[in-house]
Amino acid sequence: xxxxxxxxxxxxxxxxxxxxxxxxxxxxxxxxxSVREMSAEMGVNTRTVLKAMEDLQGLEVIESRRGMxxxxxxxxxxxxxxxxxxxxxxxxxPAISEEMARLGISKDDLIAHL
Numbered sequence: 001x002x003x004x005x006x007x008x009x010x011x012x013x014x015x016x017x018x019x020x021x022x023x024x025x026x027x028x029x030x031x032x033x034s035v036r037e038m039s040a041e042m043g044v045n046t047r048t049v050l051k052a053m054e055d056l057q058g059l060e061v062i063e064s065r066r067g068m069x070x071x072x073x074x075x076x077x078x079x080x081x082x083x084x085x086x087x088x089x090x091x092x093x094p095a096i097s098e099e100m101a102r103l104g105i106s107k108d109d110l111i112a113h114l
Contacts, residue, residue, distance in 0.1 A: 020032075
C-alpha cells in the first residue's frame with residue numbers, strides 16, 4: 001500500500017479497511033487480518049495498525065474476540081457507508097464546491113460533465 005503525506009497513516013489504514021468492507025472483501029462476522037498481518041503487508045509499525053484498529057472498534061465496525069482476533073461486525077457495511085457519506089457531505093463536497101467557485105464552474109457545468 002502506498003501512503004501519502006496529507007493524512008496520518010493510521011487514518012489511511014482505516015480508509016483501506018473501509019474500502020475492504022464496502023467492496024465486500026471482508027465479510028460480516030468473519031475474522032479480518034491481524035495487526036501483525038496488516039503491519040507486514042503494509043510495511044508499517046504494528047502500533048500504527050493497532051491505532052487504526054482501535055478507531056474501527058470505536059466506530060463499532062470491528063470487535064475483538066479472545067483467541068480469534070478482530071471480527072467484522074454484522075452491520076459494519078452500513079456503518080462504514082454512513083460514515084463515508086457524512087465525510088463526503090461535510091468535507092469533500094464543500095471542498096469541491098469551493099474549487100468550483102474558484103474556477104467559475106457552475107452547477108450546470110458540473111451536471112453536463114457528469
